[in-house]
Amino acid sequence: MIRFSDVTKSYNDDVVIKDISLLIEKGELAYITGPSGAGKTTLLKLIYAAEKPDKGQIVVAGWDIGKLKQSTIPYLRRNVGIVFQDFRLLNNKTVFDNIALALRIHDMHPKEIKKDVNAVLKEVHLSHKSQIYPQHLSGGEQQRVVIARAMVSKPTVLLADEPTGNLDDKTSDSIMDLFREINAIGTTVLLATHDTSLFQGTGRRVIHIKNKQIAGEEIG
Amino acid sequence: MRTFIYSVQTAYKSILRDKWINLLTILSISICLLIISAFVTITMNMDSLLNRWSKSFGLVVYLDDSLNSEAENTLKEFFQKDPDIIGVKYISKEDALEELRLVLGSNAEIIEGLKENPLPSSFELKLKSELLDSEFVKQKAAEITNMTGVEEVQYGEKWLSSLNTISRIMKLSATFLGTAIFIAIIFITYNTIKIFFYRRNDEIETLKLLGATRGFIRLPFLIEGLFIGIISGIIGSLALYGIQSFILIKGTEVLPAIRAMIITFPLEVYLSVPIAGAIMSFTGSLIAVGKIKY
Ligand SMILES: Nc1ncnc2c1ncn2[C@@H]1O[C@H](COP(=O)(O)OP(=O)(O)O)[C@@H](O)[C@H]1O
Ligand SMILES: [Mg+2]
Numbered sequence: 126m127i128r129f130s131d132v133t134k135s136y137n138d139d140v141v142i143k144d145i146s147l148l149i150e151k152g153e154l155a156y157i158t159g160p161s162g163a164g165k166t167t168l169l170k171l172i173y174a175a176e177k178p179d180k181g182q183i184v185v186a187g188w189d190i191g192k193l194k195q196s197t198i199p200y201l202r203r204n205v206g207i208v209f210q211d212f213r214l215l216n217n218k219t220v221f222d223n224i225a226l227a228l229r230i231h232d233m234h235p236k237e238i239k240k241d242v243n244a245v246l247k248e249v250h251l252s253h254k255s256q257i258y259p260q261h262l263s264g265g266e267q268q269r270v271v272i273a274r275a276m277v278s279k280p281t282v283l284l285a286d287e288p289t290g291n292l293d294d295k296t297s298d299s300i301m302d303l304f305r306e307i308n309a310i311g312t313t314v315l316l317a318t319h320d321t322s323l324f325q326g327t328g329r330r331v332i333h334i335k336n337k338q339i340a341g342e343e344i345g
Numbered sequence: 346m347r348t349f350i351y352s353v354q355t356a357y358k359s360i361l362r363d364k365w366i367n368l369l370t371i372l373s374i375s376i377c378l379l380i381i382s383a384f385v386t387i388t389m390n391m392d393s394l395l396n397r398w399s400k401s402f403g404l405v406v407y408l409d410d411s412l413n414s415e416a417e418n419t420l421k422e423f424f425q426k427d428p429d430i431i432g433v434k435y436i437s438k439e440d441a442l443e444e445l446r447l448v449l450g451s452n453a454e455i456i457e458g459l460k461e462n463p464l465p466s467s468f469e470l471k472l473k474s475e476l477l478d479s480e481f482v483k484q485k486a487a488e489i490t491n492m493t494g495v496e497e498v499q500y501g502e503k504w505l506s507s508l509n510t511i512s513r514i515m516k517l518s519a520t521f522l523g524t525a526i527f528i529a530i531i532f533i534t535y536n537t538i539k540i541f542f543y544r545r546n547d548e549i550e551t552l553k554l555l556g557a558t559r560g561f562i563r564l565p566f567l568i569e570g571l572f573i574g575i576i577s578g579i580i581g582s583l584a585l586y587g588i589q590s591f592i593l594i595k596g597t598e599v600l601p602a603i604r605a606m607i608i609t610f611p612l613e614v615y616l617s618v619p620i621a622g623a624i625m626s627f628t629g630s631l632i633a634v635g636k637i638k639y
Contacts, residue, residue: 202556
């Protein structure tokens with residue numbers, strides 16, 4: 126589903142990722158970990174074409190990232206749900222409208238949008254907050270809205286960047302349960318985190334990056 | 346289609362949210378459109394007035410006294426065959442004298458003493474109105490003067506050339522002013538839409554990351570620009586209509602001749618100026634949104 130072949134990426138001559146090769150299979154749930162500044166976010170950005178590799182090839186759901194034309198990038202992103210570290214919720218739109226936006230860009234019928242958004246709100250246990258504006262929600266609730274927005278369009282790949290960044294343990298657990306549920310319906314899930322406690326004891330694949338390269342893999 | 350409806354709703358919300366900026370933009374463009382449409386209307390009125398004046402314009406061809414009536418007829422036929430000439434009127438020596446007598450009125454006795462009619466016979470020629478260019482008329486007059494049996498050709502040379510100049514200046518300034526104003530409209534809309542675009546930058550970035558196409562991102566801004574242009578056009582047209590009605594009503598009270606001078610409400614202006622305004626606003630917003638990069 127996601128394949129990196131000898132990928133190098135640098136920001137103005139600062140190499141961040143060097144000759145990384147990586148394969149994430151369809152239906153997998155995997156963790157990418159490493160210290161802050163290791164290049165986890167950059168790796169995710171390469172997957173959703175917010176950055177382009179300087180060298181090597183990246184293929185995501187059949188799309189060759191390095192060769193994508195500007196006009197086809199939106200179509201890649203519709204297959205990739207993203208849980209941003211900084212949420213990127215629109216404060217002038219309600220929870221419902223924030224989530225619906227991911228479907229409106231598909232030219233979907235309003236009735237179906239309503240049905241799908243309500244369904245996903247139920248899954249993240251936020252049905253009662255659908256008409257609230259994001260700034261009035263707690264961190265954990267906002268995080269769930271972002272996850273709901275990422276999954277509402279039923280992407281084949283779901284990426285999450287530090288999804289438990291500033292949440293307490295109990296909230297983190299419920300968020301992680303959500304990812305497992307999403308993965309259970311066949312979505313490939315890739316989680317980037319510096320928090321080792323997230324994957325310990327999960328039995329899932331954990332990829333360590335250090336010094337611009339893959340330092341090793343383990344089962345969490 | 347649903348994207349279009351959604352974009353219209355988004356544009357509509359944006360217009361309401363920033364009603365003051367939008368109102369100011371619409372007013373500025375309306376004033377621009379009013380100026381240009383008023384100017385075009387004035388030019389059109391002037392032009393039709395000049396046209397009507399030039400209809401009465403004629404060349405007077407004075408004939409040689411020695412010419413017999415046969416030769417005069419030949420000349421007349423020649424003028425009638427000339428495609429540039431649309432009217433030929435013969436004025437005999439006697440007619441000319443009669444006219445002079447009428448002009449002199451009670452002083453007519455001055456000419457009663459004359460043994461012989463001193464006035465020449467003449468032709469009054471009317472040229473096609475599209476040929477009433479001072480250079481052409483000058484050349485035509487010279488040609489006719491050179492014909493045998495023609496003594497002299499007279500026409501209102503100065504008058505014709507100044508008429509031509511006025512008409513040319515009016516058209517030139519209308520074109521110039523029109524271009525300047527349309528560029529101004531592009532710029533005004535550009536500015537307003539650019540402000541909205543910058544202010545919604547965060548939202549646009551998020552839309553891009555969610556997989557929105559360029560069209561989806563652009564459309565609300567373009568619709569807003571178009572909407573601004575159309576509303577401005579309607580306001581401009583209404584203002585023009587108001588002003589023109591006012592002039593027509595108040596003006597004819599003072600000077601009834603005004604009615605004859607004003608072409609009542611040229612439909613071309615009422616339709617094309619707002620449409621041109623809308624197109625310019627649309628262009629302005631198109632430039633403002635620019636190329637979207639992912
Ligand atoms: N847009 C950018 N321009 C320049 N340098 C960047 C940019 N984004 C990230 N970096 C740098 O690249 C390195 C990796 O950053 P990042 O991928 O965010 O790491 P992580 O998510 O693992 O903390 C850091 O040193 C960071 O300063
Ligand atoms: Mg990061």
